[in-house]
Amino acid sequence: MPVMNVIQAVNDALRLELRRDQRVVVLGEDVGAFGGVFRATAGLQQEFGAARVVDTPLAEGGIIGAAAGMALYGLRPVAEIQFADFIFPAFDQIVNEVAKFRYRSGGQYPCPLTIRAPYGGGIKGGHYHSQSPEALFLHTPGLKVVVPSGPYDAKGLLLSAIRDPDPVLFFEPKRVYRAAKGEVPEGEYLIPLGQAAVTRPGTQVTLIAWGAMWHEADQAAREAEAEGIDCELLDLRSLQPLDIETITASVRKTGRAVVVHEAPRTCGFGAELAALIQERCFLSLEAPVARVTGFDTPFPYTLESEYLPRAPRILQAIRATVTY
Amino acid sequence: MPVMNVIQAVNDALRLELRRDQRVVVLGEDVGAFGGVFRATAGLQQEFGAARVVDTPLAEGGIIGAAAGMALYGLRPVAEIQFADFIFPAFDQIVNEVAKFRYRSGGQYPCPLTIRAPYGGGIKGGHYHSQSPEALFLHTPGLKVVVPSGPYDAKGLLLSAIRDPDPVLFFEPKRVYRAAKGEVPEGEYLIPLGQAAVTRPGTQVTLIAWGAMWHEADQAAREAEAEGIDCELLDLRSLQPLDIETITASVRKTGRAVVVHEAPRTCGFGAELAALIQERCFLSLEAPVARVTGFDTPFPYTLESEYLPRAPRILQAIRATVTY
């Protein structure tokens, strides 16, 4: 099986889907001949032509509005937002239009499109090349939100996202774009949206993470093991639909949970997970659900190591939760 | 003391502040001669002229971008977004610019502005005249978020918001715009941001609400009392800064909490409150923090009574929480 990094896996998924389904169109800034600033669309315009792999003008609202129109008409557009930080000019189209089309038309106008965006910190990008805005979209019914942590998931989840009947935000953790490598099958395989992966079974505490933070949580779990703490680690993979069963089953078993995300703490998805867990596992809980997150500040530049919830801070939270 | 409704109280606050401070400017769609679609700015252009009370072109991004420029230059703009549902074209300016100006400039460029928007459901407005997007802004460090529930608070909080050194979103619950009436002192008084009001002291369960939902929670508390359940009711008034001390003191006392909001449940501010409470009051909690909220659907039209978390549903949650 070929070994790929996340960018290659994304590229592979796009290529397969462009080949398989004439309705698939890729559009965004610099995605054409250049292949995208992270090269995720490299070679696609060369293979599929400038009509299906399109450089757009610099206007995210235009990209998503146009993609919405394509989706309404029956295509399967895959729009790239160059950095998740630049998705906000398209926010109205996403939350007021794309998310509500099926509902507001009584089911007459589904709007299935995929919005890919490199996301998260850890590449020294400062305020505007580091943000993790998933919670903003999770608060909007009608949208699905997917975040892979490695190449295998990236490919299988992206194929599912493109084929999904609903609009999907597909956030790619750019910190591990090249760093996360692994075996990726050739040809197509689908990872269903809404299934978390239990990447490490354990008994004492449930760790919940996604994207780049899964790697940190995994390292923390390994370090915890060395200290004799047995962690169960979930990689959520898809935040909406959320695999609530796997989460509650795990926490009912362990009685403790630590949630990790990069976004600021307040109103991050960790809050929702904590709320859900205490609602559903109240009698099993032996400690509060802990949140290890980015801080309530804009994303910094120089102090990004301090800002990011990495393994050492996660480990500390694990210890505190287990000894609560 | 004069009796006013919420619109009159808002109008009064704007008028006082326009008189007191030459730096205050009111801008937005239809706010001029017409006085705004809800009449909140009625008479202001007549008194202060078209230079300080300005009808803008129809572009929320332009309104907030321009208001930001005014604030940077030293004015105190108060921008009206005609309905909170239409704030999204300005989302980029708010979360990427206004919220981060002070931080990203190392304190050189504060950006104090107030964004007023009628908000929430209950007026048969359907998808696009009913939304409660507070959680989206609460996830953005740098912004403050205020929601009054009645005329007295509306005036005192709005005056504080306009004078605050930071950008403030001031969401006005339009469902009670005219319905909520009360005595409002003439002249100025300030209600500090960040102080919840304990509008009903109680011992058995803490109810937490804001805006129009405070009225529903209040009614539920009265009905609960008739059933012998003693509720403590907090009107948060300001969600950021949040009065965490009042909340934790109350829940440590009652051991139970019910949070009410109109916005969809997932990733609403109720999630954050539940997360905070279980983090800080874990050992006092005798039942999970309950959330009575709008459902995870777009805001409906005909079934809005069913959708809104009104007193009967709150009462049921109170009972379930108390008997958990």
Added chain:
Amino acid sequence: MKRERAAKAPVRADHGTAREWAAGRFLEEFPLYRVVDEEGRLVGGAQLELPGSELLGLYRWMLLGRSLDERMITLQRQGRIGFYIGAIGEEATVFGTVAALEPQDWIFPSYREHGAAFMRGLPLVTFMANLFGNAGDLVKGRQMPCHESWAPGHFVSISSPVATQVTQAVGAAWAARIQGDDMVPIAFFGDGSTSAHDFHTGLNFAAVMKLPVVFACRNNGWAISTPSASQTVSETMAQKAIGYGMRGERVDGNDLIAVWAATRRARQRAAAGQGPTLLELVTYRMEGHSTSDDPRAYRPAEVVEPWKRKDPIKRVQKLLEARGLLDEAGDAVLREEVRLEIQAALREAEAFPPKPPVESLFEDVYAEPGWAQREQLAELRRAMDADPRVANPRHVEG
């Protein structure tokens, strides 16, 4: 590449090279295109290219639109529906455009183009069920009145945020070209909406991609309380096309035939690969913005007067009469037909159960409801069973 041309362009050294255009320049450059004058006479050497029967059909549509708007405004005043927004005085911009399109062309409406949906087969009764938001509403009572969808007629779901449909129409045009379909979408929007950002990005994308799409700006003089001069100081909306390297045209929006002919031209150009057109349809909002609005607060009655004489329906009536296609009696018959049609539809629409079923609240959020929707439906049902007030709008007002 553009750069090369730029390098060869003329070069001047005097100060103030950019033309200081005189007032009125763009009014001249974009003259108001008109075929029929206010007395129903053909202007200049114009030919009537629309067959008489079609013209009569369109006249009937305009009567229906007007009559429906009037009736529904009354209905709102009676408290039987919550809201209404129509197109009184702007009928030519709605029916003239759509008549010039092909049936497969998608319509991306603003919120006044209900007539377009009717022409595409939306039954009146279904439209009215939307106004009631009752069990007969195809949109399942989810949106405010006047936010209908009609997929069978390629009439796209209406939303309230203005101008969002502009970029969406561009996307549909793009999709059709990719698919090789002869489909030219039209996007409707108002003068106020030209200030919105989707106007800009939509027109620019369409021009850059040379997409087959028609932009129909209903310049009705007002955005709620503000006149178009508060939205833009360009003399015309048509000249905005220049900034996008696009064709623009200014049309008498109260002249059905001119609107029809201009739209047909724009469609032909689009279908022939010549790109998009911005049509400025100059008309007037004769009534309040909607039933929530009272224009007396900001608009002196006098300014409306001149426009009464330009009524688009009267103009067609005169044209038909002059051509012997209609007489007073025939007109009365048509009006009575339309009245009865509306009356019958209203009766039928009001007969639906007042609410869609409660489970409909949780459908269509996603193709399949997720666990949150399923659990919340169960939660709501339990709540309703326990306390009937949950479903009663009136128990806690005030």
Added chain:
Amino acid sequence: MKRERAAKAPVRADHGTAREWAAGRFLEEFPLYRVVDEEGRLVGGAQLELPGSELLGLYRWMLLGRSLDERMITLQRQGRIGFYIGAIGEEATVFGTVAALEPQDWIFPSYREHGAAFMRGLPLVTFMANLFGNAGDLVKGRQMPCHESWAPGHFVSISSPVATQVTQAVGAAWAARIQGDDMVPIAFFGDGSTSAHDFHTGLNFAAVMKLPVVFACRNNGWAISTPSASQTVSETMAQKAIGYGMRGERVDGNDLIAVWAATRRARQRAAAGQGPTLLELVTYRMEGHSTSDDPRAYRPAEVVEPWKRKDPIKRVQKLLEARGLLDEAGDAVLREEVRLEIQAALREAEAFPPKPPVESLFEDVYAEPGWAQREQLAELRRAMDADPRVANPRHVEG
């Protein structure tokens, strides 16, 4: 009211009323304004209105800008800074504009106008501390390199999202007018940024309100990998002014004197209450978009060649030489001065502690930190005390 005029405007009945403009029409209508040709000679009858000493000063600024950009790109390649974005080849658009403004005029930069900050007094060493994001950075190491702020010189905080500064500049102009201040802000942005929505709303607001503001579009031919033809099919950027009823002017952006004179004119008009101006400064991005970019992937080297001959610095050098204000020896002295200045600043900047203090992470979110910031600072300190790896960037990569 606009409506009245519209009603009186000429009316035509022939088909195709809108002018089918010929290719090149707008290149003619917006000729490239130029004062000095590529050989440093005054064009036509142009006068040099800039005193020789000022010209020499600007020449030195341009040398500094170029030299700094080159040095910092090297620094990035050496791994000593993480990122750099400069203005090689575009110097005339930066220094020519700012020289024509008054000291009180606010500058709303895009991300290439560092030179404007220097002219307003930002010390080189402070700029470089921003590149390092170290303890000497006024922005406290919070943004990527090249995102400086300099309030003492009214140089506004840079952000990455493009075009957002356009509406902000409009707001500042508006504020100044309300305050009665003689202050004309300038907003810089690229050709790609004309596609963004803030361009549209900013220009429209400014035109409608007739605000004193100058819009400086650095048309450098590229938005990262896409040529301007992918952004717009309008022949010029200047003609976009027409859609806003605004004055537009196309200027040779590699001609320092033309840029200066056009900006001065625009400022005079603004200050005199005649409203905003859109200046299209036609120049070229000679290097990659930034140090993160390698233009060889999308831009053949040949297309850059013609632009090398138009180098804005060489042109001023020739002009100065022709006027006897500079000779080879004098030029060498200037260049050496600039080199030493940069070198000294670099040494000084690198001497700051590499990180701002950890508490700075939580400052300036609000005027006063909230409890969340205070608690989180304490939490972070505890974490750092317990495990030094918390502050170490390298422990978990991969």
